[in-house]
Amino acid sequence: MATTEDVKKLAALARISLPDGELAKFASEFDAILAYVGQLEALDIKQSSEKEKSPLRNVMRADGTPHKGGAYTEKLAAQFPAREGDALSVKQVIHHG
Amino acid sequence: MAKLNELTIAEAARALRAREFTVRALWDACAAAAAARNPELNAFLEIFDADDAAIAAAQKRIDTDGSAAPLLCGIPLAMKDNILIEGKIASAGSRMLENYRATYDATVVKKLKEAGALFLGRTNMDEFAMGSSTEHSAYGPTKNPHDTHRVPGGSSGGSAAVVAAHLAIAALGSDTGGSIRQPAAHTGLVGLKPTYGAVSRSGLIAMGSSLDQIGPLTKTVEDARFLYETIVGRDPLDATTIPAGLYPARGIPEKFRIGVPRHLLEKGVDADVRVAFDATLEQLKDAGHTLIDLELPMSAYALAAYYVLMPAEVSTNLARLDGIRYGHAVRGETLLDDYLLSRTSGFGEETLRRILLGTFVLSSGYIDAYYYKADAARRVLRREYEKAFEKTDIIAFPTTPSPAFALGEKSDPLSMYLEDIFTATANLTGMPALSVPMGFVERTGKQLPVGLHLTAPHQTEDALFALGATVEKARGA
Numbered sequence: 001m002a003t004t005e006d007v008k009k010l011a012a013l014a015r016i017s018l019p020d021g022e023l024a025k026f027a028s029e030f031d032a033i034l035a036y037v038g039q040l041e042a043l044d045i046k047q048s049s050e051k052e053k054s055p056l057r058n059v060m061r062a063d064g065t066p067h068k069g070g071a072y073t074e075k076l077a078a079q080f081p082a083r084e085g086d087a088l089s090v091k092q093v094i095h096h097g
Numbered sequence: 098m099a100k101l102n103e104l105t106i107a108e109a110a111r112a113l114r115a116r117e118f119t120v121r122a123l124w125d126a127c128a129a130a131a132a133a134r135n136p137e138l139n140a141f142l143e144i145f146d147a148d149d150a151a152i153a154a155a156q157k158r159i160d161t162d163g164s165a166a167p168l169l170c171g172i173p174l175a176m177k178d179n180i181l182i183e184g185k186i187a188s189a190g191s192r193m194l195e196n197y198r199a200t201y202d203a204t205v206v207k208k209l210k211e212a213g214a215l216f217l218g219r220t221n222m223d224e225f226a227m228g229s230s231t232e233h234s235a236y237g238p239t240k241n242p243h244d245t246h247r248v249p250g251g252s253s254g255g256s257a258a259v260v261a262a263h264l265a266i267a268a269l270g271s272d273t274g275g276s277i278r279q280p281a282a283h284t285g286l287v288g289l290k291p292t293y294g295a296v297s298r299s300g301l302i303a304m305g306s307s308l309d310q311i312g313p314l315t316k317t318v319e320d321a322r323f324l325y326e327t328i329v330g331r332d333p334l335d336a337t338t339i340p341a342g343l344y345p346a347r348g349i350p351e352k353f354r355i356g357v358p359r360h361l362l363e364k365g366v367d368a369d370v371r372v373a374f375d376a377t378l379e380q381l382k383d384a385g386h387t388l389i390d391l392e393l394p395m396s397a398y399a400l401a402a403y404y405v406l407m408p409a410e411v412s413t414n415l416a417r418l419d420g421i422r423y424g425h426a427v428r429g430e431t432l433l434d435d436y437l438l439s440r441t442s443g444f445g446e447e448t449l450r451r452i453l454l455g456t457f458v459l460s461s462g463y464i465d466a467y468y469y470k471a472d473a474a475r476r477v478l479r480r481e482y483e484k485a486f487e488k489t490d491i492i493a494f495p496t497t498p499s500p501a502f503a504l505g506e507k508s509d510p511l512s513m514y515l516e517d518i519f520t521a522t523a524n525l526t527g528m529p530a531l532s533v534p535m536g537f538v539e540r541t542g543k544q545l546p547v548g549l550h551l552t553a554p555h556q557t558e559d560a561l562f563a564l565g566a567t568v569e570k571a572r573g574a
Contacts, residue, residue: 007453014412014456015419015436016449026453032511033454037401041466045473061333075200081426090421091432 002030101126103263106320110168113159120156120171120215123266127173127217131264138240140249140258142178143186144218155213168323170213175265177256178219179226179302180311182206189302190222190234190252193418193425193443203300204335205269205311205328212327217265220255224445225415226276226304228252229516230507233447238504241284244543247501250280250516256314257284267315267324271301273308274403275496275520278532281314282496282548285534287321287565288314290520292555293527294339296325297332305410306337308403308524318533318565325558344555347490349563355381356391356489365518366498370547373536374495377549380571381564389489395478396522402478403521404514405458405471411448412455418443450510479526486554491564494519496532496548500540523552531561533568 004023007030011018018026073086082089101123104112109123124147135141155171176182179189181199183206188194202210209216223233231239231254241249242262249258253270257280260268270277272290281288289312296311303309313324332338357378362371382388420426420439427438444452458467485492496519507513523530535549549568553560 002457006457010453010456010460013460014416014452015433015440016444016452017437017441018449026450029450029510030454030457032509033404033514036511036514037404037458037467037471039398039401040405040470040474043398043470043474045470045477059336061336064333072200076422079197079200079423081420081423088422091428091435093432095431 002027002034100263102130102266104266105316106168106172106267106323107317109172109266110170113171114163114166120152120159123171124152124173124215124217127265130262131217131259134262134264137245138242138258138262139237140221140239140255140262140264141175141218142188142190142221142236142255145185145216148215151215155215158213167212167327169209169327171215172266173215173217174209175217175220175256175259175268176206177253177268177270178222179271180206180269181300181302182216182219185219187219187302188235189226190224190236191443191445191448192235194302195235195425197424199300201300204297204332206300208328208330214327220253220259220268222255223252224448225302225411226252226271226273227411227447227451229275229279229513230502230504231255231280232504233445235445240504241501243284243545244501244541246541247503247545248283250283250497250501252276252280253314254280257281257286257288260284260286260314260316267313267320269311269324269328270314271304271309271311272524273305274407274517274524277312277314278496278520278530278548278550279516281532282534282546282550283501285546286314286316287318287534288312288532288548289321289325289558289561290523290530291325291329291558292339292529293524294337295529295556295558296328297330297335297338299332299334303414305407305524306414307410308407310524318531318562318569321531321565322562339556342556344557347554347557347560349560350490353381353386353491353560353564354389354489355386355564356389356485356492358391358393358396358492358494360392361396361519362494366495367500367538369538370495370497370499373538373547374549377535377568377571378493381567384567384571386564391485391489391492393481393485393492395474395481398474399478399522399525400514400518402471402474403517403525404454405467406475406525408451408455409459409468410455412452412459415444415448415452447510475525478522482522482526482528482552483554490553490560492552494550495535496520496550500538500545500547519550528552528555529558529561531565533565534572535568536572
């Protein structure tokens with residue numbers, strides 16, 4: 001059973017703030033979804049003796065010639081919500097009491 | 098001759114080379130149809146202005162090179178709103194990215210531009226490709242051209258509706274759990290989810306990175322092959338792309354051994370969908386192909402595994418959208434407020450739900466019971482399919498248990514999730530899968546298309562195209 005407290009904690013972890021009314025709705029929907037995916041608990045999957053190789057591949061490429069410095073700067077900076085020149089403006093992270 | 102916008106890629110390419118009409122006339126026919134019909138369907142989020150230089154260049158290339166010009170040269174295509182075209186908005190159907198302009202071309206877009214293809218517009222989708230109806234778009238639902246009271250499926254519902262209503266010659270979508278194949282089935286189109294790694298994901302706004310693939314939505318199997326062959330290939334910008342020939346070649350059998358997991362179809366499939374499916378199998382049998390009964394026991398758990406793994410990947414992929422560098426940005430008192438306010442107001446309800454679910458299944462204390470268990474089930478499922486392909490060439494079932502449903506009909510999340518029951522398997526195994534029309538069923542006086550779903554071993558798209566074309570021909574399409 002997911003409680004509104006559980007959902008509130010998850011939301012905080014995910015950097016989301018939900019009003020109290022919605023917490024209860026999400027919690028009840030969670031129960032239905034978790035009951036469905038909970039079928040997996042019934043599965044008894046034996047780990048095969050050979051070392052399991054992941055079917056997913058992730059092949060790193062060698063460092064190549066990078067693009068010219070600054071080639072994308074203006075395009076990227078144009079997307080910034082706030083900028084000072086080519087710098088992205090953000091709030092101060094550490095506050096002094 | 099059919100109206101220009103109603104042509105297939107093959108037909109339009111031939112006629113362009115025969116000087117029956119110009120690239121400009123083809124563009125104008127599609128653009129006019131799009132302008133006329135889009136207010137009703139809401140399939141395009143944006144219809145682009147004509148790119149005169151690109152149209153002229155395509156015409157010149159056809160005039161100069163004739164049959165040596167790429168088939169897609171001068172063909173107007175529609176692109177799902179999560180595929181980046183430099184300089185254009187790519188919002189992924191979300192408020193979070195409503196002002197985001199792509200700073201580069203997706204690899205598939207680069208390849209299509211090189212082939213001389215034209216881009217007519219960007220199409221509506223469930224927010225961040227999460228949904229099976231296109232109702233979760235921040236920009237309103239798309240309507241199914243076969244019955245505008247019904248959904249076109251999703252999440253590539255805009256791309257499907259655009260092609261089915263002849264507003265573009267063909268389109269690209271993306272498929273994480275069925276998002277190309279299910280809308281193709283619901284709108285009477287052909288839809289391909291390529292082998293995982295066959296097509297580059299560079300420039301595709303990520304949903305579930307171990308599951309996502311870009312693929313075509315087209316009017317014919319032949320057109321799907323043309324688009325696939327243009328966008329396929331290893332890409333240094335996507336380390337998960339695979340080289341040709343990574344998996345053993347199998348050739349195209351003259352007579353296919355078609356595996357049918359009948360035990361999965363005993364309940365939950367509408368009676369008339371089952372009738373259409375059985376009739377299609379009979380036609381294949383009459384044409385000399387062999388039907389083989391298959392047991393795929395792990396398939397019963399596939400959707401449960403998918404709804405653990407996918408939200409886990411969603412919650413991590415969407416963590417980057419924080420209102421700091423681009424997209425929707427709301428400002429509060431502190432930096433933490435900036436994150437909280439931007440994310441809470443930028444994401445829609447279904448996106449929030451999946452982020453929370455993903456955060457849950459990855460949290461310490463639950464990761465063993467959910468994520469690792471689902472990952473193990475995924476490996477077993479893949480082995481089960483590999484084993485099945487030792488005695489079959491292709492596995493067939495209906496793409497969806499039912500035809501397109503009414504707008505608003507599936508209001509609880511779980512019933513919507515069950516739409517992916519047959520399609521999610523191919524994303525988990527990474528195998529290619531094709532949905533091809535297999536007839537119509539009637540609902541509320543309307544004829545609604547249904548699709549046949551074919552899965553083949555890794556990198557054997559050719560076998561899918563061959564059998565898909567047989568199904569198409571048998572139906573007289």
